[in-house]
Amino acid sequence: MDQHNAAGVGTAPPGYGTDPNLVTPHTPWPRTLSERERALIGVLADIILPGTGEYPAPSGMGITDFFDEWVSAPYGTQQGHRAVITAGLAMVDAEAQRQFGAGFVELDPSRQRAIVDQIASTTAADRKFFIRFRSLVLVGYFTSDIGFKAIGYVGNVPLLGFPGVTPEAQRIIDDELRKLGL
Template sequence: MDEGYGTDPNLVTPDAPWPGGLNDQQKKLVAVLGDIILPGTDEYPAPSAVGIVKFFDEWLGAPYRTQQKDKVTIVTGLAMVDQASQQQFGLDFVDLDGSQQRVVVDQIASTTAADRSFFVRFRSLLLNGYYTTDIGFKAIGYIGNVPLHEFPGVPPETQRIIDDELRKLGL
């Protein structure tokens, strides 16, 4: 008898079926670094307050090729952040004050940095994770898949562009 692929996922209270990809120190660093890159406001909380650490932990723990590649990039980059902090200030990144942390982040994010792949990927995951939360949806004005009482149709300017392109294609 074929076992199949497993049970359907629980979308009400989702939980990853694999262990996380980060240790406690890395989780702390993700929280602090995420909040520096995308600081909270009075209206929208910082990433650490909406579960970004759990997002990173689950993403980097996933057994898929893309996530495993990301794990190498992110874990190596987090170690680089702590190494830079130690070299400059003699402390781990999470133990630095805010101005010292920003100095380290500015250096890593600099266009002159030898390897920006960590920062670029970290920032991408951070933004993707944050803006797919309920708070993130609200921040960008996304209302989701909602029923419309009527469909307003394609705006006239857009329709002209479509018609022009179809004519060019001979359709």
């Protein structure tokens, strides 16, 4: 349904804006995670996907910004993820308090890992958080420039020529075509 101003000229409907500009990225919605939640995300992400000598841990490449933008988005899917993530972060911090008398971020790494191991292998509610969290860590990391480099993804680049299929691959293709009678 078009909305019109007094002169009858069409105007954009109210809302949060247009799709993101991928050339010069800008998020048109406010970030909504607290500093505590962001700190928890950084520590948890680094436990799930530790850094290596060559590649930084997720907290070192901006995973908290990815999470904050994702769960702050005004879309249904992301808002559903927000509910799971924020409730899960609160559960992790509460469990750390219950077991060790301190917040999760303040615990030593062995205690943090013990809580993550418990969450990853227990109840459905806890697992739902862990599965969603782990998925977002992997998506955020491996769709970043650092993640692309880690998996050897070079993207859509021009080739000087197309080398074609290797002889070994061609033999497999030919064998399968013969089996199909083609």
